[in-house]
Amino acid sequence: MAEGTSSIPELEEQKNQITQISKKVLARQDTWCLIDNKWFKQWKKYVGYDNWETANVGDRATHPGPIDNSPLLRDDGSGEIKDHLIDELDYVLLPEEAWDLLVKWYGLVEGQQPIVRKVVEYGMFVKHCKVEVYLLEFKLCSNSDLEHVVTKKFSKSDTIGYIEQEMRSLFNIPPEKETRLWNRYSHNTYEHLNNKDSTVQDAGLYHGQVLIIEEKNDDGTWPRQVKSTSAALAYTNSTSTGSGDTRTYNNQSSTIATRSYGSVGGSYGSSSYAYEYHSGSTGNVQPGLCGLSNLGNTCFMNSALQCMSNTPALVDYFLQDRYWDELNNENPLGMQGEIAKSFGELIKNMWCGRYSYTVPRNFKMIVGRFAPQFSGYQQQDCQELMAFLLDGLHEDLNRVKKKPYIEQQDADGRPDELVAKEAWENYLKRNNSVIVDIFHGLLKSTLVCPECTKVSITFDPFCYLSLPLPIKKERQIEILLISADPLTRPLKMKVTVPKLGNVQDLCEAVYKSVHIPASNLIVTDVYNHRLHKIFSKDELLSNIMERDEIFVYEIPANLEENGPACMLPVYLKHKKSKTANTGTSSTLFGHPIFIPVTGKTCSFVQLYAILLQQMSRFLKPPQTDEEWESLVSSEAEKQNGDVDMMNGEDYDSEKSDCEKENEADYDADCENTKEKPRLLFNIVSVNASGNLDVDQILNDGRLLKLERKTSSHVGKIYLAVEFDERVKEKCFNEKELLAYNIHESMNMRISQKKQVIQLSECLELFTTVEKLGVDDPWYCPSCKKHQQATKKFDLWSLPQVLIIHLKRFSYNRYWRDKLDTLVEFPVNGLNMAKYVLNPSHGPALYDLIAVANHYGGMGGGHYTAYGKNSGTGLWYYFDDSSVTQSSEDNVVSKAAYVLVYMRRDAAAHSHHSSRQAISAALGAPRNTHVSSPDDDAGSSSDEDCSMDVN
Numbered sequence: 001m002a003e004g005t006s007s008i009p010e011l012e013e014q015k016n017q018i019t020q021i022s023k024k025v026l027a028r029q030d031t032w033c034l035i036d037n038k039w040f041k042q043w044k045k046y047v048g049y050d051n052w053e054t055a056n057v058g059d060r061a062t063h064p065g066p067i068d069n070s071p072l073l074r075d076d077g078s079g080e081i082k083d084h085l086i087d088e089l090d091y092v093l094l095p096e097e098a099w100d101l102l103v104k105w106y107g108l109v110e111g112q113q114p115i116v117r118k119v120v121e122y123g124m125f126v127k128h129c130k131v132e133v134y135l136l137e138f139k140l141c142s143n144s145d146l147e148h149v150v151t152k153k154f155s156k157s158d159t160i161g162y163i164e165q166e167m168r169s170l171f172n173i174p175p176e177k178e179t180r181l182w183n184r185y186s187h188n189t190y191e192h193l194n195n196k197d198s199t200v201q202d203a204g205l206y207h208g209q210v211l212i213i214e215e216k217n218d219d220g221t222w223p224r225q226v227k228s229t230s231a232a233l234a235y236t237n238s239t240s241t242g243s244g245d246t247r248t249y250n251n252q253s254s255t256i257a258t259r260s261y262g263s264v265g266g267s268y269g270s271s272s273y274a275y276e277y278h279s280g281s282t283g284n285v286q287p288g289l290c291g292l293s294n295l296g297n298t299c300f301m302n303s304a305l306q307c308m309s310n311t312p313a314l315v316d317y318f319l320q321d322r323y324w325d326e327l328n329n330e331n332p333l334g335m336q337g338e339i340a341k342s343f344g345e346l347i348k349n350m351w352c353g354r355y356s357y358t359v360p361r362n363f364k365m366i367v368g369r370f371a372p373q374f375s376g377y378q379q380q381d382c383q384e385l386m387a388f389l390l391d392g393l394h395e396d397l398n399r400v401k402k403k404p405y406i407e408q409q410d411a412d413g414r415p416d417e418l419v420a421k422e423a424w425e426n427y428l429k430r431n432n433s434v435i436v437d438i439f440h441g442l443l444k445s446t447l448v449c450p451e452c453t454k455v456s457i458t459f460d461p462f463c464y465l466s467l468p469l470p471i472k473k474e475r476q477i478e479i480l481l482i483s484a485d486p487l488t489r490p491l492k493m494k495v496t497v498p499k500l501g502n503v504q505d506l507c508e509a510v511y512k513s514v515h516i517p518a519s520n521l522i523v524t525d526v527y528n529h530r531l532h533k534i535f536s537k538d539e540l541l542s543n544i545m546e547r548d549e550i551f552v553y554e555i556p557a558n559l560e561e562n563g564p565a566c567m568l569p570v571y572l573k574h575k576k577s578k579t580a581n582t583g584t585s586s587t588l589f590g591h592p593i594f595i596p597v598t599g600k601t602c603s604f605v606q607l608y609a610i611l612l613q614q615m616s617r618f619l620k621p622p623q624t625d626e627e628w629e630s631l632v633s634s635e636a637e638k639q640n641g642d643v644d645m646m647n648g649e650d651y652d653s654e655k656s657d658c659e660k661e662n663e664a665d666y667d668a669d670c671e672n673t674k675e676k677p678r679l680l681f682n683i684v685s686v687n688a689s690g691n692l693d694v695d696q697i698l699n700d701g702r703l704l705k706l707e708r709k710t711s712s713h714v715g716k717i718y719l720a721v722e723f724d725e726r727v728k729e730k731c732f733n734e735k736e737l738l739a740y741n742i743h744e745s746m747n748m749r750i751s752q753k754k755q756v757i758q759l760s761e762c763l764e765l766f767t768t769v770e771k772l773g774v775d776d777p778w779y780c781p782s783c784k785k786h787q788q789a790t791k792k793f794d795l796w797s798l799p800q801v802l803i804i805h806l807k808r809f810s811y812n813r814y815w816r817d818k819l820d821t822l823v824e825f826p827v828n829g830l831n832m833a834k835y836v837l838n839p840s841h842g843p844a845l846y847d848l849i850a851v852a853n854h855y856g857g858m859g860g861g862h863y864t865a866y867g868k869n870s871g872t873g874l875w876y877y878f879d880d881s882s883v884t885q886s887s888e889d890n891v892v893s894k895a896a897y898v899l900v901y902m903r904r905d906a907a908a909h910s911h912h913s914s915r916q917a918i919s920a921a922l923g924a925p926r927n928t929h930v931s932s933p934d935d936d937a938g939s940s941s942d943e944d945c946s947m948d949v950n
Contacts, residue, residue, distance in 0.1 A: 008105045011047040011058055019049075021098040026119050026129035029157065033099035034081070034091045034115040034133065036069050038532055042689055043102070061718055065691030066107035069115060071528055081115060085133070089545075093117075093131050120157045120201065122368070132156055136200060136207045138163070142171045143182070143214040143223055154200055161196030167213040177215050180222070184210040189359070190224075204365045206296035288315075288869050290350040291357035291881035295364055299880055301374070303863035304386040305360065306878040307850040307900050308343075309350050310867030311801055312907070313438045318344040319351055326397045326434070334395035335370045342366040343393060357881035367392075382852045382863045383464075383805045383898050390463055394435035403430040410781075411457035416444065420796050420838070423459035431461070439463050442797040444837060447778050447789045454782040459796060464803035464898075467762035469819050473499040473810070476749070477506060477541070477550060480740060481514065482593070484554040486614045493743030497541055499810070504537040510552060513745060522553040522567060522594065522714060529588035530690045531569055534714055553594045555713050565598040566708045566715040570611065571690040572737075573722040575682075586722055588690050590737045597715070601703035607683055608699075611721055618736040621680055628678055631726050680731060682722040690720055759825035759899075762806065763835050767793055794837040798844055800906040802832070804899040808854070818857055822894045830901055846901035853895035866891045 009017065024030075042064040044050060048057035056062045072081050072091055085091055094102075099114060108114075122128045135153035142148065150170055154163060164181050173179060181193040183205065190212070193203060205211075216222055288309060292302040308314055317323060323344050327337040342363045349358045367374050371388050374380055406426045411419045424442055431440075440461050447456040474496050481491040495509035507518035518537075525533040526549045535543075544550060559565045572590045595614045597607070612619070622628045683697040685704075697704060697719070707716045723732060769792045772778055777786035808819045825848070832844040851866040865878040866886060877886040 014101075014105065015047045015049050017101060018094075018098050021095050021101070024095045024097075026131065028119055028121045028129060030119045031096040032093050032117055032119065032131045033096055034069070034072060034117065035067060035094055035099065035102070036071050037088065037090055037092050038071065038527060039064055039067055039069075039689075040092045043106070060692070060694040061687050061716065063687040063689075063692050063694075064106060065687060065689050066109050067102060067112075068109045068528070068691065069112055070109065072115065073112075079113060081133075087133070091133075093133075118155055118157060120155065122201070136205065136209070138205070139208065139210045140167050140170060141210070141212055142167075143212050146212070149210075156199065156201040158200050159196060160193045160198050160200075160203060163200070163211065164196065164213065167211070171213060173213070173215060179216070180214050182212040182214060182224075184212060204295075204361050206298075208296050285353050285356055286869065287351040287353040287871055288867075289876060289883045290355050291878060291883045292350075293357060293359040294880040295359070295361055297380075298360075298364060299863040300380045300382040301360070301364060301367075301385055302878070302880055303382045303852045303865045304389065304898075305346070305363075306865035306867050307386065307852050307898065308389065309347060310850040310865075310869065311438070311900060312849075312870045312902070313800060314434070315347055315351060315870070317434050318347040322434070323397055326399060328396060328398045328401065330401060331395050331398055334398065335366075335392055337396050338366050339370065339389070339392035340396035343389070356883070381809075382854065383466075386803070386852070386898065387464065390435055390439060394431065394433045397433040397435065399432040400430055406430065408458070416457070416796075416837070417840070419457065420444070420459045424461075424797070427461050435463070436461075438801050439799050439803065441795070441799040441802070444794040444796045446792045446794070449778075449780040449783060449787050449789050451787060452780065452782045454780055456778075456781075464805050465766065466805040466807055467759075467766050468807050469821060469823065470757060470761050470765045471819055471821055475499045475541075477544060478746075479506075479510070479550045479552050480591075481510065481516075481743075482551060482553045484520075484556040484596075487617050489617070490740040491743050492740045492746060494745040494748065499541070501541050502537065503535045503539050503541065506541060507537065507552075513743070516554055517557075520555040520557060522555060524551050524553065524592075525549065526551045526591055529590060529592070530571060531592050531688070531718075534569075534712075536712070551591065555594075556596050559596050559598075559713065562598055564600055564708075565596060565713075566706055567594040567713050568597050568706075568715040569593075569718050570595055570614075571686060571718070571720040573684070573690070573720045574728055575722050575724045586720075588720075590734060594714075595719075597706060600706055602706055603701070603703055604683065604697055604699040607697065607704070607719075608679070611681075611683070615721075618733045619680070620731055620733070622731065631730060680723070680727050684720045684722055686718050686720045688718055690718065693720075756822045756824055759804075759823055759830070762823065763832075767795070767835065795832070795835050796838045797841060798832055798836060798903070800903050801849075802846055802901040802903070804901065806897055806899070808897060818854075820894050822892075823896060824892060825896070825899060827888050827891055843903070843905050845904045847904055847907060848891065848899060849902045850900035851891055851896050852898035852900075853893065854897040855895050863897075864895075 008014075026032075042062065045053055045056060046058070046062045046064055048054040072085060074080050074082055087093065096116070103114075117131050117133055119129050120132045122130055132155055135155055137151055137153045140150045140152055152166065152170070154166075160181060164179060167173075167181070168179060183191045183193050183203070193211075195203075214223055290309075292305060294302065321344075323340050327340060328334055329337045346358070346360055346363045349355060364374075367385075367388070370392065374385060374388070406429060408426075409419075409422070420442060428436070440463055443460050443462050445458050445460055448454070449456075475498075476494045476496050478492070478494050481493060483490065491514070493510075493513060495506060495513065497505045497509050503523050504518065506523060507521045510516060510521060511518050523535040523537075524531050525535070525544070553567070555567055559567070570593050571588055572592075573586045574589050575586045593614055595607075595610050597610060612621070622631060679699075684693050685695040685697060686693055704717070708714065728734075769790050771790050772788050774788065778789040778791070779785070780787045780789065804825075806823055810819075827848045830846040830848070832846060833841070836844055849868045853864045853866070855862045855864070864880075866875055867878060868875050875886045875888055875891060877884050877890070
């Protein structure tokens with residue numbers, strides 16, 4: 001779409017208007033639009049949006065052209081956005097008013113539509129608004145024909161009633177027919193969605209959900225008949241005061257459940273956590289061997305839950321109903337007890353010995369309400385969910401009702417034993433829960449100022465240890481190397497570079513492989529047939545993402561042999577013929593090239609000759625007059641009355657005033673010429689994006705001024721060569737343009753010097769002195785300023801259950817990576833004594849009880865878990881709803897991500913306690929408080945929280 005004809009504000013006014021509108025606060029049901037981040041960056045550069053980037057404000061070469069969202073869209077022409085797009089990296093979100101203004105000023109590429117999204121509200125007690133970029137796709141079918149499935153996308157804010165109306169329309173159900181909607185969890189578990197005002201989010205529907213619409217029979221009955229049985233649905237909260245009722249329906253061995261919803265805040269009633277859905281075996285199942293259904297990318301949650309479910313001390317606490325006495329509903333940092341209650345009910349279902357798997361939907365919904373980052377159905381980090389769960393349980397079960405203010409004190413030269421004891425006692429004054437009893441330890445942190453040598457020592461609690469992996473941090477970047485020799489095909493290769501290196505490191509890596517000097521290379525990011533970015537040598541490689549197309553162009557070694565010279569970027573354009581309804585239009589194709597141009601000025605003839613030479617590998621001019629004539633003659637040309645481009649006169653019908661003036665001059669100069677030169681293409685000066693013509697370069701004798709960018713061989717002018725359809729078809733070999741040779745490095749992977757590392761090495765690295773980064777300085781109280789101090793961690797006291805997080809993932813906003821190196825860790829007998837600084841610490845011998853695994857890369861992958869069942873003493877593999885017996889030998893693998901160890905002396909006590917707890921879970925009525933003989937929260941809390949801190 002061409003730019004609007006209405007007056008366009010000055011650049012400063014554009015900047016101010018968009019800035020002001022962009023400050024708009026997200027509000028429920030507001031409309032926002034996605035815009036390609038690379039286009040938006042170009043616009044910001046053009047208008048001088050950022051104070052540090054004002055050098056080329058208003059320069060036609062930086063004009064962004066019409067908005068082009070094609071990089072965000074799938075290639076199938078559906079108009080849907082690609083998966084896994086990242087905010088502020090792939091796209092920018094703008095209020096609809098800002099989008100409308102930008103389209104009015106710059107236009108939108110022909111055939112594209114705005115990508116419009118609604119703002120939805122997350123959370124129950126703490127409301128959180130978010131633009132819903134990805135809609136949920138449901139599988140819809142009619143009960144009368146379950147084989148006919150229609151997929152359709154809905155917003156989380158859409159209601160059940162709206163979905164039902166859409167389905168009635170899709171399946172042509174007459175208005176007089178009564179219908180009802182069903183939600184299918186698995187092949188044999190259904191739920192009746194009977195609250196039409198409930199939203200998709202309230203109902204907990206997830207991506208890929210199967211929804212079934214059922215039509216009432218003519219005799220007034222429903223195809224799915226009600227049977228009063230309760231074997232397959234557990235109503236689990238006898239204290240509920242809501243109005244919800246629970247029934248099960250059986251049809252062809254299916255489990256079907258109905259549920260009424262409360263109306264609190266438009267969500268489920270407060271007792272919603274009390275429902276769990278089960279299927280599979282309903283007989284004798286070994287307690288704890290209960291799988292968890294995947295609700296749509298929730299394997300990360302299932303993995304974390306299985307690790308916690310195989311932690312005896314925690315399970316015993318919930319099976320014996322101790323948590324009811326310690327719920328802290330008043331804690332402002334807690335979740336009103338909801339996390340503890342939902343987790344407790346889930347643990348009871350997993351350990352009741354009646355179900356081979358359960359559906360943790362209500363737990364997922366409760367977590368999502370308090371932690372919006374987990375509210376959707378996108379893959380998340382298992383360790384982050386585990387950390388949130390432990391923190392949430394701690395605050396929900398905190399025995400401290402009113403937290404006192406305690407001023408933190410530095411060691412100030414006092415003995416470590418005294419400072420550690422003081423720190424732990426102060427911590428317990430504000431934090432005292434079963435989570436502290438089981439999982440919390442104490443770290444010693446030592447900071448040293450590099451300037452005044454001030455030493456600061458503090459003791460801080462921890463719930464888990466995040467251990468770095470001692471591996472050299474390198475990455476491979478795939479590039480296409482374009483030779484300075486125009487007849488040589490490009491070379492596809494991989495270079496190994498430091499992750500934290502810069503573009504100069506990449507150039508030096510290229511030199512090592514193909515012996516082209518680093519100074520003779522131009523590194524670019526080619527995107528959508530154009531140069532998105534030309535990198536400077538000092539730019540960080542972290543700016544290059546894995547999916548970026550990196551083209552490296554070789555500069556001729558003799559470029560400046562005869563004086564000043566530069567490399568001009570050139571785009572390839574295909575000019576489409578006019579039709580009755582549209583004017584002539586051009587589109588980019590292939591990939592950009594660079595041409596070497598000597599001198600401070602250049603004529604059209606020189607440019608044309610250089611371009612012919614640089615394109616000689618894939619552009620073959622006609623060799624005879626007959627071949628030229630075949631290009632000239634065209635029926636379409638005769639019909640349209642165009643003057644042939646090969647005679648040098650064919651330009652776009654829509655020209656700028658400058659172009660028309662140049663053309664008039666050209667015609668005047670050539671009036672007396674008998675025969676004009678035969679040309680295969682036009683040469684146009686364009687903006688940096690190649691989507692806006694700045695000027696036509698004519699064969700009129702005038703010289704083009706050449707300027708180089710500061711500290712670069714690259715010229716400031718961008719050119720485009722424009723081919724009409726006949727030339728492109730008969731003379732241009734696009735297949736050869738895109739052809740390349742493959743370097744041997746493409747078959748190589750980074751070879752780590754050590755294929756296997758020991759857990760002990762990770763622990764040693766964790767306790768090694770390190771220097772704080774530039775972005776993470778420490779404020780020195782003596783110097784009164786921030787310093788890059790040295791920092792050292794030491795273990796002081798270890799908990800009953802030690803959680804170790806292996807830091808396999810490294811990422812920033814530009815790149816992501818995962819280390820798949822095998823870390824060997826002991827299954828039995830992990831001796832932590834040598835890492836503990838406290839001389840009075842007791843036994844520190846640990847045995848493994850659970851492992852969270854991650855398979856695949858950063859983009860998603862799959863989580864599973866290993867767990868050692870406290871009842872059988874055997875290892876089992878938990879893969880969502882599937883549970884299989886495993887072997888101790890399988891537990892140590894490259895997939896291990898989170899390790900859960902239990903101290904051996906604590907295990908002996910837990911074994912006896914677990915037997916009592918399981919017996920209670922199997923024999924006691926559901927949801928009744930079961931007190932163990934030694935259940936005395938008042939007298940046990942001090943003992944539970946005691947640690948060897950002296």
